[in-house]
Every structure is written in C-alpha cells, then in structure tokens.
Amino acid sequence: MFSGVYYVTHVDPDPNAPHGGLLEMLDPREAANYVQVAGTVLDARAFFENPPGRMLLWPSWVKHMVHPYVGDGERISIAFNVNVLEQS
Template sequence: MFTDELTMRWVTPIATRTLNDSEDFNLSLEKEILDLKQIDSGVNLSNFMGWHSTVNLFSKPSQALDGLKELLVQFVSDYISELNQENCQVLVELVAWANVLEKGGYHLPHTHSGHLSGVYYVNTGEPDSHNPNSGLIVFSDPRSNVNGINSFYLDFGSSFKYEPKAGMILLFPAYLLHWVHPFTGAGRRIAISFNVKLIDPPCREISVTPVEAGIIQN
C-alpha cells in the first residue's frame, strides 16, 4: 500500500491575450513608431541589427498609445487576479519602448527590470518558409543549473517558443530570460515592449481594478 503525492512547484506564469480585429489599431501604432524612428537614433541594448527607441512611449501624447496603455493595464490586472485571489486594488507603473527588426535582426538573451514584462506585436512581418524560427521569441527555464539534468524523460531545462501574431500581448515575470531568433522574412517585425512595476497597496475588500499610479521613465 502506498500513499503518493505529486506537487508541482515554481511554475512560471506566461500569459497571452490577442486583440481581435486589430488591423486599424496596429496601423496607427505602426505609423507612430516609424515616425518616431525617423527622429530617434535609438539605443543598442539586447537588439542587434534592429532599432530600440530611447523614449518612454507612454510619455508621448497619442490616441493609439493611450489605447494600448489601457489594454496593458487591464491585462496586468487580470493576470494578477488569476495568480492572487486576494481582492486588492492593482496599482502599476508602466514604461514602454518600440522595437523594429529589419531582415536579419534579433535580440540577444536578456531579462528586464520591474516585476512583470511583456510585448505587444504590432506587425510580425512575413513568415520565412525556409526558417520556421524566424522572429520567434524564446524563454528558457529559469531554475539554476537545470540544464545539467535535462533528459529524454523530463523537460527540465527546456526552452519554450512563442510565435508572435499581430495583436497579441505576451506577459511574463521580468526575471525570465528570453531572446528573439533572427527575423528572416520579408517586411519588418514591429513590437512594443514594456515593463511593469507593481505598487503594493494596503489590501482592501474591493474587486481588482486597474489604476495607474504613474509612468516611470526608461
């Protein structure tokens, strides 16, 4: 006779949300980003052969960006309510920047600051029939030294790929190491990345409500 119990620990929550009928919205965002790219020389961080804006996009007055900020705050609120059943108000600070990858561009492995990070895909370009990994974002197992014990039977140390779609938001813990495979399709891969800092309020018996505490600069 046995008494067994299997407990799964240290699960990493990665969430996606897709905005339906996002074509016009994305065209507005794309114009904002490409116009900014003309006057902003950008910075080199994890990006290689790609442009990374220097400014916090949410400090720029724009109907499209204001709409995106509202979508992101709501998604963060919903994400938190799934993980924490306490009925507390969610207060957040957001900072966002644009990324444009031309053909051959990619992002090196990196992590982010804050509590949560994410990306909204404005335009994913055309797929490359010769390269199924073109422009894919990849997350690695965050557990220390886990790659040394990977095996056929256990997926310890496995990496997980996500195929970007226009209108998709990806949200994940900021500590999670990730990178982007070289984009080898036609067109451009345009995305808006963001960091989220959670402000811990006194817990109150109210429903979870997205309330923006302010904007932090990049």
C-alpha cells in the same frame, strides 16, 4: 516587475530561419539549460508565436530572448517592463 511584448504586425519569416522573430523563454532552473531532452520536462525552452494583437506578460526574472527576424517586410513589436507599486 513584469516584462511584456505586444505584437503590432507580423510577416512570415524566411523558411530557412524557422525560429526567426520568435520569443523564447528559458527555464529559470539554471541546470535545466544544460540538459535538454525535446518533448520532456527537461526541454528547457519554450517558443511563442507572434500574431498581430497578441500581448504576452511574464515575470521579469525569467530569462528570455528574441531570435533575429529574417524575412521580407517589417515585423513590429513593442517591448515593455511594468513595475507594480502598492498605494498607501
């Protein structure tokens, strides 16, 4: 199974909320989330920008979250899950 998101519109977030509206992926190695050293392999977080027209796909077992959006205007995204079945 895969999870995904498609970004329809984007409005610049409030500068006081730098991660506002960003998708964050967490390291699937549980222990890595307790030791984070920025800029190294031990930095267990990855942030993804969301320009209009971008679609992202990832394995559904990867922990992820979206930071609350704070800003003027509407940010529209479409989140989905896909299950690939083998035809016989």
